[in-house]
Amino acid sequence: MAEETESTKTEPLKTAEEEFKKLEITEEEESELKLETSDHVTFMVEASIAMKFGAVQQYLEVSPAASASATAIPLHNVASRELILILEYYRMHDWVDAGERDLKEFDERFLKDLNYEELKELLLAANYLNVEKLFNFLTKSIANIIRNKDVEFVRTFFGIDNDYTPEEEAAYREENAWAGVKFV
Amino acid sequence: MADRISSIPDALLCHILSFLPTKAAVATSFLSRRWKTLWRTVPVLDFNQETYSRSKFDNSVYTFILSRDFDQPLQRFCLRSSFGTDPAKVNVWLAAATQRKLEHLDLSLDCSIVLFSSVLQCKTLTVFKLSNVHFSLKSCSVDLRRLKILHLSSVTFFQDKDFADLLSGSFNLEDLEVTDLYFDNYADGTKFIRLPKLVSVHVFTREFLLEAANNVQFLRINWMDDRGLGLIPEFENLTHLKFSSYIQQPLVLDLIKHCPKLQNLVIYKQENIELFGEDPEGDSQPVPLCISLHLKECTFKNYGGSKGEFGFLKYVMQNARNLRTMTVVSNNRVDEGRKLAMLRNLSLCRRCSPICKLSFE
Numbered sequence: 001m002a003e004e005t006e007s008t009k010t011e012p013l014k015t016a017e018e019e020f021k022k023l024e025i026t027e028e029e030e031s032e033l034k035l036e037t038s039d040h041v042t043f044m045v046e047a048s049i050a051m052k053f054g055a056v057q058q059y060l061e062v063s064p065a066a067s068a069s070a071t072a073i074p075l076h077n078v079a080s081r082e083l084i085l086i087l088e089y090y091r092m093h094d095w096v097d098a099g100e101r102d103l104k105e106f107d108e109r110f111l112k113d114l115n116y117e118e119l120k121e122l123l124l125a126a127n128y129l130n131v132e133k134l135f136n137f138l139t140k141s142i143a144n145i146i147r148n149k150d151v152e153f154v155r156t157f158f159g160i161d162n163d164y165t166p167e168e169e170a171a172y173r174e175e176n177a178w179a180g181v182k183f184v
Numbered sequence: 185m186a187d188r189i190s191s192i193p194d195a196l197l198c199h200i201l202s203f204l205p206t207k208a209a210v211a212t213s214f215l216s217r218r219w220k221t222l223w224r225t226v227p228v229l230d231f232n233q234e235t236y237s238r239s240k241f242d243n244s245v246y247t248f249i250l251s252r253d254f255d256q257p258l259q260r261f262c263l264r265s266s267f268g269t270d271p272a273k274v275n276v277w278l279a280a281a282t283q284r285k286l287e288h289l290d291l292s293l294d295c296s297i298v299l300f301s302s303v304l305q306c307k308t309l310t311v312f313k314l315s316n317v318h319f320s321l322k323s324c325s326v327d328l329r330r331l332k333i334l335h336l337s338s339v340t341f342f343q344d345k346d347f348a349d350l351l352s353g354s355f356n357l358e359d360l361e362v363t364d365l366y367f368d369n370y371a372d373g374t375k376f377i378r379l380p381k382l383v384s385v386h387v388f389t390r391e392f393l394l395e396a397a398n399n400v401q402f403l404r405i406n407w408m409d410d411r412g413l414g415l416i417p418e419f420e421n422l423t424h425l426k427f428s429s430y431i432q433q434p435l436v437l438d439l440i441k442h443c444p445k446l447q448n449l450v451i452y453k454q455e456n457i458e459l460f461g462e463d464p465e466g467d468s469q470p471v472p473l474c475i476s477l478h479l480k481e482c483t484f485k486n487y488g489g490s491k492g493e494f495g496f497l498k499y500v501m502q503n504a505r506n507l508r509t510m511t512v513v514s515n516n517r518v519d520e521g522r523k524l525a526m527l528r529n530l531s532l533c534r535r536c537s538p539i540c541k542l543s544f545e
Contacts, residue, residue, distance in 0.1 A: 120192065127196055139196070143203035151214055158192065160216045173214060178240065 036072035041080035049090045054130025075129065081118075082125035085110075089134050111141055116157060194222060202228040202260075206248055207235060224253040229281065233265035241265070242273055249280050258284035264292040266316075271297040282306045293317045304328070304353070312354075314339055321346045326353025335361040343369040348376050351396065358383045360397070365389040407431055419443045423478075428452040435459055436496065437472070446474040450483040453493065453515075460492035471503045479504045483511040488518065489526040498533045507537040513545045 033050040035043045050056045050073075059073050075083065092098060092106050114122065119142065126135045146154050155162060164172065201209040201223055209223040229248060233241050245263075252258070261281040263274070274293065279302040281289070288311040289303065296318035303309075305327045312328070313335040320342030331354040341347045344367040351357070357379050363386075376396040384402035387394070397403065398417035407429035422443045427436065427450070436459045440446060453459065482500055487493060501510060512530060514523055527544045535542070 123196070124192065127193075135199075139199045140203050143200050146200075147204060147208065154212065155215055158197075158215075160219070162215070163217050164214075169214065172220075176210070176213075178243075 034070065034072040035083065036074050037078050037080040037083050038076055039079050041083075042072050043080075043083060043087070045087065049087065049094060052090060052094075052131060052133075054132075055128060058130075077128040078125040079121075082122050085114075085122055086125065086129065086131065086134060089137075090131070093133065107137065116145075194225070197222060198226045201226045205230045205232060205235065207231075207244070210248060221253075224251060225256045227257055227259040228262070229258060230260070230262040231264065233267060233269065238267060241267075242269070245273075245277055249277060254284075256284070258286055260288040260290070261286055262288075262290040264290075266292075266294050268295045269293060271295050275300045275302070278303050282309075287311065289313070291315070291317065296320075298322050298324075300324070304350075313337075318342075319346065321349055326350055328354045329356060331357055333357075333359040335359075336365060337361070337363040339364075340366040340368060343367055343371050343374075345371040345374045348374050351379065352377045355379065356381050360384070361386040363388040405429075416442050420445070422446060424448045426450040426452070428454060429457060429459060430454055431457070440474060441472045444472075444474050445478055447478050448481045449479060451485065453484065453486040453488065455486075455488075458490070458492050460496040475500060475504050477506065480506055480508050481511075482507065482509070483513070485513045486515050487512045487526070488515045489522065489529075494526075494529060497530060501530075501533045501535045501537075501540065501542075503536055504540070505536050507535070507540040509541050509543065510535075511543045511545070 031047045032044045033047050033056065035045050035050060035056070037043070055075065056073055065071075078086075089110060093103060098106070111119075119138065123135070123138045123142065126138055146157060149157075154160070162169070197219075201212060206223075206226075206229050209226050209228075213220045213223055229252070231241075231245055231248075236244055258281055261278070263277070271293075274291075274295075274297060278289075279300060282302045285308045286306060287308055289306075289309060290311075290313040292315040294316045298320050301324050304321065304324050307327065307329060309328055310330050311333040312331055313333075315335075315337040316339075318340045326349050334350075334354055334357055347365070347367065351360075355377070358381050360379070360382060366389075378396055378398065380399060382397055382400050385397040385400045386404040387397075388404075388406040394405075395417050398419055399421055400419065401421050402424045403419065403422055404426040405428070407427075416439060419442055423445055425440075425443060425446055425448070427439065436451060440449070451459070479500070482497075482504070484493070484497060487497075497510065497512065501507065510530075512526075514526060518526070523544075530544065531542055
């Protein structure tokens with residue numbers, strides 16, 4: 001069938017070929033990139049979203065071939081659990097029809113579904129991936145969590161060992177007390 | 185996992201601390217030895233006088249400014265004071281802050297101040313928010329060439345020329361908000377330059393001439409009185425208009441005629457102000473192009489269903505060929521029965537655009 005068309009009707013075929021090329025171009029625009037997380041799970045991700053990740057951009061600058069080939073772009077410090085969350089966040093925020101109120105509700109729910117450990121893991125992943133919007137959202141959220149909390153809460157939250165001796169800590173607090181600097 | 189968490193890099197912790205007021209950031213130095221100096225590299229200083237005892241505020245600000253790591257840039261400096269801080273001290277603090285590549289300055293001062301050149305010629309500044317201040321430039325020239333965002337709220341200028349000079353020196357401005365602006369004096373021949381890069385303007389004051397803003401895409405106006413009227417420029421690029429007015433003129437339709445590319449119109453109707461004049465249908469003038477061709481979204485808030493209001497909405501729906509949504513939010517003093525009648529009247533209007541949705545809240 002194809003051969004027949006080729007020999008008899010060259011003109012329409014040309015158009016069809018052009019059409020096909022056009023189609024290819026549009027497909028290329030919506031192309032996907034293969035990402036591999038630290039636990040060796042591969043994800044096919046819309047290029048429009050993957051290219052928001054600074055780490056992916058950087059990788060493609062060094063080895064541009066990876067965008068076309070089947071090789072996966074390795075994300076050494078991001079586990080599949082985090083990547084799923086990051087993609088969920090970016091797909092929502094990338095969605096053209098999402099209104100301001102939708103995004104606010106989404107963000108609140110997104111945050112509520114994370115425990116503190118997951119939140120910190122996600123922050124490290126966002127930092128590694130170099131995704132600005134999510135990074136700012138997470139750091140701001142963490143600031144809100146520790147705001148007005150007592151010293152022990154914040155130590156536990158960040159897993160800080162207090163390496164001050166009690167005397168040192170007392171003296172240091174004393175030193176700063178004049179300015180009213182204290183933990184509530 | 186615990187190991188990984190305790191390895192949150194300092195830069196990242198600093199970013200978290202940058203969202204806290206400086207006092208809280210300093211307090212994290214009690215957490216452990218590692219945290220003792222962390223706050224010193226946070227690129228933000230944020231002081232709110234209300235959270236300090238009155239006698240200690242000034243010294244705290246000095247101390248924290250001096251204790252910061254001097255090599256670290258200071259991106260944002262925020263100072264809110266409500267007891268009338270000594271302006272001389274404020275200028276000293278600002279001189280220190282602006283030397284650290286300051287980008288964002290947010291001042292609410294409750295005092296009268298002559299700002300020094302350290303601020304007015306700060307070449308790194310991109311955002312400047314100023315409120316509750318009586319402000320004069322004396323003869324200091326302004327060079328804020330990187331300033332993109334300027335928000336003024338409850339600011340009284342010594343004279344209108346000070347404001348004009350501030351704008352002239354901020355010639356790359358993109359976003360301007362002006363709320364409750366006052367001038368003590370008016371100089372002869374004060375001229376406002378046009379700001380070529382201005383994209384968004386929000387005006388809630390009587391003291392602003394729209395001529396300076398004729399390039400904008402986004403405009404929000406709360407019209408206070410008729411000063412500056414008769415001077416409505418052609419808003420060639422305006423696509424989004426939010427409009428509210430406390431005076432009878434100009435009529436909404438007259439304003440829209442100056443916005444040939446308007447796509448999104450929001451009207452907030454003030455009580456007892458009729459903005460719509462005679463029935464526009466009776467008007468023999470042609471329908472403005474922006475309504476017939478460009479208008480995609482129209483929102484009417486505080487709708488009371490008067491003849492003029494209804495006439496206007498009917499006119500828009502009948503003539504806007506590309507309207508997608510007409511959103512009407514009724515005045516909350518209107519009872520349910522009346523609301524139903526309003527909705528019925530509106531939904532019976534012929535809609536020229538086949539895809540227009542009417543929503544009534």
